[in-house]
Amino acid sequence: MELTRRVFLKSSGIALLGFSALPGFLTRAVAASQPTGSRRKILVVLFQRGALDGLNAVVPYGETNYYRLRPTIAIPRPQRGNRETALDLDGFFGLHPALEPLVPLFSNRELAIVHAVGSPAYTRSHFDAQDYMESGTPGQKSTVDGWLNRHLQASDAERSEQQGNSPFRAVALSPALPRTLAGAAPAVALADVRQFQVLAPQTVVGGFETMYAQAVDQALRGVGQEMFEAMDLLRRNNPARYQPENGAEYPRSRFGQSLLQVAQLIKADIGLECAFLDSGGWDHHVNEGGVQGPLANLLRDLAQGLAAFHRDLGERMDDVVLVTMSEFGRTVHENGNRGTDHGTATCFLVLGGTVRGGKVYGPWPGLDRGQLFEGRDLALTTDFRVVLSELIARHLGNTRLDVVFPGFPADPKSFLGLLRG
Amino acid sequence: MRTRNSVAGRRPFISERLLAAGLLLCGLGLLTLVVPCLRAQQPAAKAPAWAGRLPITELTEEEAILHALNRLGYGPRPGEVERIRAQGLETWIHAQLHPEQIHDAAVARRLERYPTLTMSSGQLLEEFPNPARAARRMGISVEEYRRRMQERRSGSGEASRLTLAQDPTRYTEIRLPGRITAELAMAKLTRAIYSERQLAEVLADFWFNHFNVFAGKGADRWLITSYERDAIRPHVLGKFRDLLGATAEHPAMLFYLDNWLSVDPKASERLEQELARRRELFRQRFGDAPRRSPRGEPFDPFFVVQRQGRMANDPRQLDRQPPAVPGNLPAGQQRARRGLNENYARELLELHTLGVDGGYTQQDILEVARAFTGWTLRALSSDPEFYFDARLHDPGEKVVLGQKIRHGGKKDGEAVLDLLVRHPSTARFIATKLARRFVADHPPDSLVARMAETFQKTDGEIRAVVQTMVYSPEFWSRQAYRAKIKKPFELVASAVRALGAEVEVPLLLVSWVERIGEPLYQCQPPTGYSDRAEAWVNTGALLNRLNFAIALAANRLRGVRVDLSGLLARTDPRDPRAVLDRAVEQFLAGQIAPETRATLERQLEDPQVRQAVLDDPLREINTSLVVGLVLGAPEFQRR
Secondary structure: OOOOHHHHHHOHHHHHHOHHHOOHHHHHHHHHHOOOOOOOOEEEEEEEOOOOOHHHHEEOOOOHHHHHHOOOOOOOOOOOOOOOOOEEOOOOOEEOHHHHHHHHHHHOOOEEEEEEEEOOOOOOOHHHHHHHHHHOOOOOOOOOOOHHHHHHHHHHHHOOHHHOOOOOOEEEOOOOOOHHHOOOOOOEEOOOHHHOOOOOOHHHHHHHHHHHHOOOOHHHHHHHHHHHHHHHHHHHOOHHHOOOOOOOOOOOOHHHHHHHHHHHHHHOOOOOOEEEEEEOOOOOOOOOOOOOOHHHHHHHHHHHHHHHHHHHHHHHHHHEEEEEEEOOOEEOOOOOOOOOOEOOOEEEEEEEOOEOOOOEEOOOOOOOHHHOEOOOEOOOOEEHHHHHHHHHHHHOOOOOHHHHOOOOOOOHHHOOOOEOO | OHHHHHHHHHHHHHHHHHHHHHHHHHHHOOHHHHHHHHHHHOOOOOOOHHHOOOOOOOOOHHHHHHHHHHHOOOOOOOOHHHHHHHHOHHHHHHHHHOHHHOOOHHHHHHHOOOHHHHOOHHHHHHHOOOHHHHHHHHOOOHHHHHHHHHHHHHOOHHHHHOOOOOOHHHHHHOOOOHHHHHHHHHHHHHHHHHOOOHHHHHHHHHHHHHOOOOOOOOOHHHHHHHHHHHHHHHHOOOEHHHHHHHHHHOHHHHHHOOHHHOOOOOHHHHHHHHHHHHHHHHHHHHOOOOOOOOOOOOOOHHHHHHHHHHHOOOHHHOOOOOOOOOOOOOOOOOOOOOOOOOHHHHHHHHHHOOOOOOOOOHHHHHHHHHHOOOEEEEOOOOOOEEEEOHHHOOOOOEEEOOEEEOOOOOHHHHHHHHHHHHOHHHHHHHHHHHHHHHOOOOOOHHHHHHHHHHHHHOOOEHHHHHHHHHOOHHHHOOOOOOOOEOOHHHHHHHHHHHHOOEEOOOHHHHHHHHHOOOOOOOOOOOOOOOOOHHHOOOHHHHHHHHHHHHHHHOOOOOOEEOOHHHHOOOOOOOOHHHHHHHHHHHHHOOOOOHHHHHHHHHHHOOOOOEOOOOOOOOOOEOHHHHHHHHHHOHHHHEO
């Protein structure tokens, strides 16, 4: 009699007995679905496509040049009680007022900011800059896989077979797999976890499953198995009925709902280790706005989402680090259309229970004319790979940084000290 | 091995013969004369009589016909294999290579549904204006404009609750620019499904993808209709040089890869000198009275370019914004000075002609970019068209791939294109890409070499290159048979064709192509979509392939009518095995792994597949589930 995995997983007692005689992917799925003593560490990567204006998100209000070069879109210096001004962080930097929900996270030291960070490829093309940042190899167009996938590959090599991998180990909340997660290690792309199912009678689904398990085409067979494993795991967690905890309220935006689904996958304990999501619309060449406006709206969405995620996960934030990134920053001076053009460095946010937060990291290059990159951009002082290397090594425990960022000397001494312990 | 050797030995002979054939065909156009005469030349090969001159030794006749339909077209329709068998495979292929000779009125009638297809870019801008501009003209906010457009579409009351998914025919009420891309995508599916000129359709997809333009980039949404119609389609089987030239001059490409903004950095200096000279002349003649343009602005083509840029519908989407001059002029007074933009030059070499390893340097890119300065466009927001602006052109000598170019003016760019088309790397790159699309993800070197040779010998005759491919044994090898994973577009088109479905409005099919991973006209990078399996096989996409198969077979897609009973006629709906056999025969040409068949047969026993009709002991089978399973089977994912 053929034992389908669904039956098999439901009765995990049998599962443990028959462990060795079963195909690898079954044991992996079971191993991954077992509650383990030490919970997995999880990295969530948020890519802000279009180039975030780091200078209006985390405002260097201590710079007079900031106000001189941005006559109409600058965020005013902090004024107590005035909601239309920057929210002071440390006497020099302040948050955009739309990021107000992040203030408590910064105060209780779970949110760190890295400023003047970016990619040393120095291209001002969205295509190229995103490509370089996602591949993790600035200047190298021929790299085939993404840095996060190479992390999966590298840590795979060090794992024992028994530890196993869940089909949900790496998930992108998008219709197609992003460059960051592309590569040899399995990763799932899904636009919506609630729709991750075959809409047919259960027996037909079973028929598909068997056909793909026997498919002659190796690629189809492998992907078919991954897909049905993923569906099984997800179904048992009933994604449609998810309720955020602790009164967390996610924004209704695509970004907010994607973040909610990441939280859901984390809490389902189905082996999530890396999650990727992206948000668009950060490319403000025209009418960027200051305290109010299109950028402010996007920042509000971002802050509300992150705050809800933090609240929803509660104690689980100890296992989670979320990092935001964007392909480059924007010109320091505003342009003739009350917007900003493509620049160089920007700021990343790092959020998590083990983050040494409450601080703006990275050497500040200054905004004097001579300090600007090519006379126009916030200069880059921290390579984005330094930030990611630290998270991969210290949070995910993968020491093969030479594989993740080939050709980049990720010396732990260069780490910023973003994580505690 | 033996086959390959014999092929290599025959190579010159084949090419000569092809050339002769090409000349004959073009000159006489008399198929009936040519085919027998070619056949007479055929050496005593293993190829069976039905194959004619086609070097088919490893496939049966039915397999060869299916292979041709799957590779040179979007898969078989009911009865098509028999039709081609009667006609002769080689005759069918000959006709495909000369689509202008194929009567295709039925599809033309279906395309009449889509009025945007025949409109100029200017008309499209007029009919489907950018919401921001339209709102400004009406003196209302963009939100208000969108709301009014929405209202006009959905009417009021009961009807407003209908969505396009429920009633796709209502797309005609859309007055927003999204209508243009939607119609283009629906037309593309309509042609793939119904056109008799199947090879031309596959090539239209191939060349658009090769010279990809992203509909979502700013003004391009109003430009791609003309781009596909005027730059791509006329040349799909023509001269590569004509195709390349047409794309280089089309506003869609000039805008997408930013060449319209590329300006000789020294042009501003020249211009200022010229202005100073004129001012001096003016002063000498008329004294010091200030002279202004009617708009009160000093004349300056750079300023003009910038204003056009601002009008370019959505400058936020302007990718690769050329660096502006740093400075701290007050807002509004700062004038961006455009400089050289290498974007088009780089992709022209890397993606359109030589290929990434084609042997060019960064300096070549720079020189090519210089040659194309002044290739710009005008009236971007009203009636966009290409024009060459000599004032923005770098007149100096350029050295591209070691060759000097010093015509000056528009001819510089033309000379670069001529040079690139004749370069052996281009022949090899185009041959490789064609072979990858039509034959295998990793096509045999022998085949690519032969196709590249034809490309060079014919000075880039696409028809001759495709003909060389089809008349190569590698095309018909067992190894190549059913070896390609269908792209999402190919899957959807082939499934609809297999079912002989009647498509009234393919809007939902368009959205399925997108969900399976290939949003039409929405490929952002200039690389276009991949022609390799790994790009298309992932969990999310596979899930949607299965869901599409189920939904289509169950007749759940509005605007698409599937009649399974007609299709499975002559089978007893109460005999599950007969239904399955017929479905497997019909959709997979009977070619199915024994394991897949066993699985399908087990499904037949299931009560949900056997419809429960309480008072009828002989229950009918749920044919749509069986057909859905067959269309979702691994076998149907390949072509």
